[in-house]
Amino acid sequence: MILNKLKQLSILIAALAGLTVKAQETSQRTSKPNFVFIMPDQWRGQALGFLGIEPVMTPHLDALAKESHVFTQAIANYPVCSPSRAMMMTGQLPLENGVWSNVNSATAPYGIELAPDKICWSNLLKEAGYTNAWIGKWHLDSPHEPYVPTYNNKGKVAWNEWTPPDRRPGFDFWYAYGTYDRHLRPMYWDTHAKRDEFKYVDQWGPEHEVDKALEFIEQLDGKTPFSVTLSINPPHSVYSHVPDKYLAMYKDLPVAELAKQPGIPAADTEMGKLYRNTIQQYYAAITGVDEQIGRLVKGLEDKGLMENTVLIFLSDHGNCLGRNGEHAKNNHFEESLRIPAMIYWKNRIKPNMDNKSLFSLLDLYPTILGLLGVEDKQSVPGTDFTDLLVHGKPVNVKHQFFMGRINPRNKSGGFRGIRTATYKLAYVKNRPVDKSQVYLYNVANDPYDQQNIADTHPEVVKELTKELKVWLKKANDPFLSDI
Incomplete structure (x- = not known):
């Protein structure tokens, strides 16, 4: 009799334990996922170690790719900084969102900057209860006189500008600059800094920015869903501004052999010299950024946050680096258009090396909202890839539209x-x-x-x-x- 009751009690306890586990699993599935968006600048889609196209080392992204949906055919619809960023934030085409050229003092008379009334995905996340952080390059606010006294505002064209609080769409934490390319001593405005209160940091930009991202995540309460956008400038020029330890990894790179590839100009030409003089530095910056991404992922894992975090890695555009006679970007060639793009969500997105889907930056906005379950408030031309990513259902996208090099006049x-x-x-x-x-x-x-x-x-x-x-x-x- 007693044995039977004990047996019945043990069965009941086991059943309750099973219900508890199921409840926890259901809670994890139904709670809002966190969102981490990593966006280095000018990283061409072919330059990833696991693709085997270029001799570049990206061990941390190689590992992440094995657990992610990787779009190997992804492109930037307008392959230059500001237009790409405005498209990613608003989901709108450049002639609609008002950013159809790079933002600087030369384009300022034409009103080229991101207007504060544009709806960005970060606005919608904020309304849905997210705490949002932007760290790094912004490049969507037009410089105005008196110009901020940074090196890149002293020539004929001014580039860098502070972003006032009312122009930070839905972001609670702000640690950023407009555009600034001295990567070994970058500058920033923090959340509460005024226009003349920027600071310089004696640390490589990507390393410092991952430090700030980890600091931000550490102080969260663990109850509110969050997003962190890490907008890293390298491997954008200046290419030589990269720590020596990463350069040393490419000291034996066979540059002369690589220069025999199709489209690389002769050694005595301007673009041929550009390629030969900078390819080691470009790869070194990529490897360095890859290491910082590894640090960020480890920090998320250590806090148990990778269990319910959507992580997106992509770039704003590629880089020809002299190939086909093009200096860098803003042209119709593959190395300008093609970008790395991978999306991770543990146990929700199945790993897939996707060589067919025609994903582009216009699709980022609706896909972010689709994955996070946030309702959109506007019609956008891009496609939500959530059905493909989560349910494996084909997405009917047959073409990628692209444009660029538009004179503001x-x-x-x-x-x-x-x-x-x-x-x-x-x-x-x-x-x-x-x-x-x-x-x-x-x-x-x-x-x-x-x-x-x-x-x-x-x-x-x-x-x-x-x-x-x-x-x-x-x-x-x-x-x-x-x-």
């Missing part, structure tokens, strides 16, 4: 294009020629854009031009009248 200038998994079509207006030049590349077989096949594939040009016109009409883009 003429919205119909620059280039526009459409990219698929196989082809890339670009209409390019090269100064001072006013007529568009047509470029078509088979990006599947010609990843370095070496053969313009527009003349031999008129049917492909016609079909993709039709799709491009749909995008241009949707964007009310005056470029439409020129194709």
Whole structure:
């Protein structure tokens, strides 16, 4: 009799324990996930160790990729700093969000900066109860006189500017600058600093910014969901501004052999010299940033936060670094357009090396809101990839729209294009020629854009031009009248 009662009691205890575990699991699933967004600047999509395309070392991202959904075909829709950042924040195309060129004093007369009435994903997270932090480069506020006395405001064009509190969309914690490229001694404004109260730091920017991110996470109450955006400047130029320990890792890089790749100009040309003189520094900065990402991930793991955190890693645009005669970005070539992009969420997003999906920066805004379960308040042209990421359902995206190099005085200038998994079509207006030049590349077989096949594939040009016109009409883009 007593044994039977003890047996019944043990069964009851086991059942209650099971219910407790299930309740905890349900709580974890239904509680709002935290969000960590890591965005280094000018990191081209091909420069990741695990892809095996370039001899660059990224061990921490290699490990993270094994647990993430990796979009190997991801692009920046406007591959230059400010327009990319404005698209990522608002989900809107540049001619709609008002940032169709880089933000600086030369574009200020045309009103090019992110207007405070634009809805950003961070505004919506704030309304949903999140505590939000922005750390690092912002580059969405136009410099104004008297200019802040930093080195990059003393030439013909001023670049750097303070962001007033009413222009920080939904961010509670602010540790940032406009744009500033001296990475070994960066400068910042903190949350409560006034315009003339910036400070310099004698520490490599990426390392210092991860320190600040970990400090921010450490002081959270553990009850409120949070987001941290880590906007790291390297591997953006100045390329030589990287700690020696990372440079030493590439002392034996076979630069002469690498320079034999398609599209690398001759050694006696300006762009050929750029590539040969900076590729080691560029890789060193990437490896250094990778190490800092590893520190951040470990800090999240140590606090048990990786269990319910959506982590997104991507860049604002790529970097030609001399290839195809292009200095860096803001052009239609693959190394300018292509970006790294991976999304992690433990036990919710299945690891996938996705070589097919045509993800772009326009898709970031709706995908962030979709993953976090936050309701949007506006219609945006991008696609929410949540169904693919969480449920494995295909997302019907057949084209990636891109644009760039728009002179603020003429919205119909620059280039526009459409990219698929196989082809890339670009209409390019090269100064001072006013007529568009047509470029078509088979990006599947010609990843370095070496053969313009527009003349031999008129049917492909016609079909993709039709799709491009749909995008241009949707964007009310005056470029439409020129194709």
